[in-house]
Amino acid sequence: MVATLVQLCNVEAFASCEWEELKGTHFIVNFCKDDLSFAREILREAEKNYSRIAHYLGYARYSNFWTWEHRVKIYIYPDRRSFSQARKRPQWSEGMADYTKKExxxxxxxxxxxxxxxxxxxxxxxxxxxxxxxGEVPLWLDEGVAQWAEAKRRQEVKALMRVFVKRKTLIPLKRMMTSNVRNVTNRNIFRVYSSLRPEAAPFVMRGNNFVKLYYLQAASLVGFLIERFGTERFTNFCRGLRDGKALREALKSSYPQSVSTMEGLEAEWLQYIQQE
Ligand SMILES: [Zn+2]
Structure with a gap:
């Protein structure tokens, strides 16, 4: 019964959509016929972003890995409802990436x-x-890289981080290493011992706020590694993880001694936030 209802909903949502394709060098945009101008804009932006992100991640020399049959497919559904039904996403979700299908x-x-x-x-x-x-890729690195790509948010990330440092309410790096925030809901309560005020009682956060702060810190950490030490070291660090090095080992072989331990990394990162 439920399956039939879902199928009916899908038919209804797509009744007015005739799918078309727009092909670029690295992307194929799939869109409903009426959204051609939006699809063109997407293709233009996607190609621009491609070189920008490859450059800041230091992956420029791999610039041909999304051509021809390896092009990434972008699907633009006609509205939020059809997107969340077709992709089985929660109502609040605005987009998704499928790593294995490259979509x-x-x-x-x-x-x-x-x-x-x-x-x-x-x-x-x-x-x-x-x-x-x-490799051992922590969630903060994955989400930090993705957020740092949102170039327009970088200044906001920096400003907010300064506020949290001033309040001394940051999630310690060690805690970030072990937190899996993907399944957190607002019913979860977090007690956090701030590394900026180790003698004080823990501060308490609801799940959603903990996740927001975690994401903010992830973006700031990646920004710190890239802005302070450049893309070459960052690529090296990522290559180390790809080749099976543990996180600490990869840090050690790519970055100066002062940030090659978790404690050193956290201390220099906190300094960078205040100086920026
Ligand atoms: Zn993400």
Whole structure:
């Protein structure tokens, strides 16, 4: 019964959509016939983002890995409802990347698509293409890389981080290493011992706020590694993870001694936030 209902909903949602394709060098945009101008804009932005992200991740020399039959497919559904039904995403979701099929999906009226979702999901795919699935890649690195690709948010990330440092309410790096925030809900309560005030009692956060702060810190950490030490070291670090090095080992072989331990990394990162 449920399956029939879902099928009926899908038929209804796609009744008015005739899918068409627009092909570029690295992408194929699939869109409903009426959204041609949006699809053109997406293709233009995607190609622009491709070189920008490859450059800041230091992957420029791998610039041909998404051509011809390896092109990434972007699917633009006509509206949020058809997107979330077809891709089995929660109602609040605005976009997604499928790492194995190399697909990005969102919907036509999404106002955040071009500036936020597209670069974010592209960076996830490019990062995964490079580091693979075998190595020890922490969630903060994966999400940090994707958020740093949202160039327009960088200043906001820096400003917010300064506020949290001032309040001394940051999640310690060690805690970030072991937190899996993917399944957190607002019912979860977190007690966090701030590394900036180790003698104080823990501060308490609801799940959603913990996740937001975790994401913010992830973006800031990746920004710190790239801005302070350059893309070459960052690529080296990612290559180390890809080749099976543990995180600490990869840090050690790519970065100066002062940031080659978790404690050193955290201390220099906190300094960078205050100086920026
Ligand atoms: Zn993400």
């Amino acid at each position: 990005i999906a969102s919907y036509a009226q999404s106002k955040n698509f071009l500036e936020t979702i597209l670069p974010h999901e592209m960076a996830h795919l490019m990062f995964r293409d490079f580091v693979g699935f075998q």
